[in-house]
Amino acid sequence: MSDTNSIETVSFVGSGNVATHLALALFKAGIGIKSVFSPNKLNADEFAEKFKCQVVSDITETAKSIDMLILAIPDSRVAEVCNSIPDNGTLVVHTSGINAMEALKSKSRYGVFYPLQTFSKERELDMKTVPFCLEANNNNDLQRMYELAKKISSNVHFVNSKKRKLLHLTAVMVSNFSNHLYHLSYDILESGGVSFDFLKPLIQETASKVEEIHPHKAQTGPARRNDITTLEEHMKMLSQFPEYQQVYKLLSEQIRKKFHE
Amino acid sequence: MSDTNSIETVSFVGSGNVATHLALALFKAGIGIKSVFSPNKLNADEFAEKFKCQVVSDITETAKSIDMLILAIPDSRVAEVCNSIPDNGTLVVHTSGINAMEALKSKSRYGVFYPLQTFSKERELDMKTVPFCLEANNNNDLQRMYELAKKISSNVHFVNSKKRKLLHLTAVMVSNFSNHLYHLSYDILESGGVSFDFLKPLIQETASKVEEIHPHKAQTGPARRNDITTLEEHMKMLSQFPEYQQVYKLLSEQIRKKFHE
Numbered sequence: 001m002s003d004t005n006s007i008e009t010v011s012f013v014g015s016g017n018v019a020t021h022l023a024l025a026l027f028k029a030g031i032g033i034k035s036v037f038s039p040n041k042l043n044a045d046e047f048a049e050k051f052k053c054q055v056v057s058d059i060t061e062t063a064k065s066i067d068m069l070i071l072a073i074p075d076s077r078v079a080e081v082c083n084s085i086p087d088n089g090t091l092v093v094h095t096s097g098i099n100a101m102e103a104l105k106s107k108s109r110y111g112v113f114y115p116l117q118t119f120s121k122e123r124e125l126d127m128k129t130v131p132f133c134l135e136a137n138n139n140n141d142l143q144r145m146y147e148l149a150k151k152i153s154s155n156v157h158f159v160n161s162k163k164r165k166l167l168h169l170t171a172v173m174v175s176n177f178s179n180h181l182y183h184l185s186y187d188i189l190e191s192g193g194v195s196f197d198f199l200k201p202l203i204q205e206t207a208s209k210v211e212e213i214h215p216h217k218a219q220t221g222p223a224r225r226n227d228i229t230t231l232e233e234h235m236k237m238l239s240q241f242p243e244y245q246q247v248y249k250l251l252s253e254q255i256r257k258k259f260h261e
Numbered sequence: 262m263s264d265t266n267s268i269e270t271v272s273f274v275g276s277g278n279v280a281t282h283l284a285l286a287l288f289k290a291g292i293g294i295k296s297v298f299s300p301n302k303l304n305a306d307e308f309a310e311k312f313k314c315q316v317v318s319d320i321t322e323t324a325k326s327i328d329m330l331i332l333a334i335p336d337s338r339v340a341e342v343c344n345s346i347p348d349n350g351t352l353v354v355h356t357s358g359i360n361a362m363e364a365l366k367s368k369s370r371y372g373v374f375y376p377l378q379t380f381s382k383e384r385e386l387d388m389k390t391v392p393f394c395l396e397a398n399n400n401n402d403l404q405r406m407y408e409l410a411k412k413i414s415s416n417v418h419f420v421n422s423k424k425r426k427l428l429h430l431t432a433v434m435v436s437n438f439s440n441h442l443y444h445l446s447y448d449i450l451e452s453g454g455v456s457f458d459f460l461k462p463l464i465q466e467t468a469s470k471v472e473e474i475h476p477h478k479a480q481t482g483p484a485r486r487n488d489i490t491t492l493e494e495h496m497k498m499l500s501q502f503p504e505y506q507q508v509y510k511l512l513s514e515q516i517r518k519k520f521h522e
Contacts, residue, residue, distance in 0.1 A: 173445060206282060
């Protein structure tokens, strides 16, 4: 393929949440998905059926006759898996937030195609607003990747590895940790026979507020007000959940300090 | 007023976020707001102008010639403020999540009118979906309060003090603590010159996921995957923010334990 051609065909290494959501968006945009390699045979077969592609059993075959190979695999395995694929001049990208682009430097053309979002198989989502953070080791590929990403999202950016790593770290905080707080709350409410549904409008509003207001201004609650009586009462209520008490204590103390010290 | 009359006029003690948002919704629904008492003169004047009501400087006057007196004041002051108002047979309610209804037992008619939401002056919100948790010391008042709440929200419930306290505790966790995580992330991104805007679609999706999926199934990220390399890398990146490191460590360990022990 010449450097100025657009990316029309891709293959995947990996068939998990990121691979599946990304493949779905590319498939819908008319991009050809040629093959998938995955250690999880069940996932791979499902993936292949969904996107009318081939399952390949030899990873060294994956980079053949396509415009871009997408490694959508666990962060910790990116460099090792990349090294196991022979360089045939095909553009290879990873979708990881934490890995430097240089994890792929065993290839001649490489880059990062990172969708900043939380993906679960149980839930479809609209890729149009997902921020894509792109990086490449040459400008031709970067432009081709930009044009590809623009076909599935209107929120595409060039972001270097250092900034992408900060985004990945904070993504864990706002998403995985917030979801953990939802999880704890679910457990606590369940123990008292109260429906989690009560919290849904509050969860939504909390997320929507910071679309417009700086989180400092958006903060409310007993720690924000330095209401020690309520903080102590809540700690007492959590006595049967010592781990959740630790979370309550640490976060309340930090909020209190931010506003009252 | 007879017990079967509907609630047509109210007064407020307090002129903060909850009072203002509640008064606005009641005002729009055609409920007469007669007066406001508040130690914060500036807030009280603004409140009075907005809702065409009177500022009273003597709290003992507040319960006169109205159908319901609303105490929208800090949780820790509810009982004390209530005790300072003479009982003239008027229904008195508080809007607190944590206070037992019995904090108002110095009155002959009392109840709780608790909107489960996070309110900031900087942001208008649609009260229609806000869960109202109601309680009263007699069924006539409970019915009248229900009819009043239904005028401003379609999400009205009878909830006893014990369950309401659990909702308040978990509201702090899913809202104040999540907002704190947004705050930390804002700081971290700012230190690296990255815009918080990148995280907004992720924050929205994380909140929307648990509308449909149990938080256990919705969990993603390095701790969920037991990806120790990424967890360690993130901890290293946070070395200049030792307090944020504590949050990262505690929450990641809890997520890891929930899924891998």
